[in-house]
Amino acid sequence: MKAGVIVFPGSNCDRDAYYALRDVLGYEAEYLWHADARDLSDYGLVIVPGGFSYGDYLRPGAIARFARIMDSLREYAARGGLVLGICNGFQILCEAGLLPGALTRNITLKFRCMPVYVRVENADTPFTRRYRQGEVLQLPIAHGDGRYVCDEVTLAQLRANGQIILRYCSPTGELSEAWNPNGSMDFIAGVANAQFNVLGMMPHPERACELLLGSEDGKRLLAVAP
């Protein structure tokens, strides 16, 4: 399977994603330069990686959404292609309108770089089908702007449609503000679009693909090949 990783000026998790896709999962991985329009139809997955695209100027993701590759990505997503936005990638997908809501400054104002626990809230998506419903994963986070917010109507829709894919939780799966690292609304760590082919998440599954790195709970999330 071909898998692409978009590279913006300021992306810094592109190599981690590339490594996870090629060396861990054995996919044919390729970098996709932000300034190139591309036909992505033969890709099985495109990752919008973490980092600080365009220095997070104005708002995280605000500038990246106008890159030429984003038009290609929009077309690809509209045809059902799988898109995974991680961290800054999640912020970019929200800014681009490919996902609902927005990511705002962490409630503590601190940059949080630590392992967290997330619960799989919907195991019936192309990204989560290799997990059990309610399974607790340990994944790392590293962000300053990860507090997910949306309006009440959108939140009700997300809940009703099962678009909340991951929630922050305790190691045993309980929802509690003590285990919510950034103050996200409704403990939201990851949301999908209504078609479930676009997923955005603040934790980094690509950094949790080998036990040597502390966890391999993220590996199945990237294992989207049929």
Added chain:
Amino acid sequence: MPKAKVYITLKPGLLDAQGRVLEDALHQLGFERVQQVRVGKYLEIDLAPNGDPREQVEAMCQKLLANPVIEQYRYEVEE
């Protein structure tokens, strides 16, 4: 030369983490009458004199400068 002054603020009701920290800091400095602080952005934009500046600034705010999910904006244009 028209000059636009654009004010971008978080929507009312949305928790402003920075504002809350500044409230605490101001209280600690003895400014006990501070009830609330909300942090926003202020931009000055110089425009070439052709075209309708207000129309252009409105489009800029919608397309890039503000995120309508979390922010609201207003602006003044000095001709």
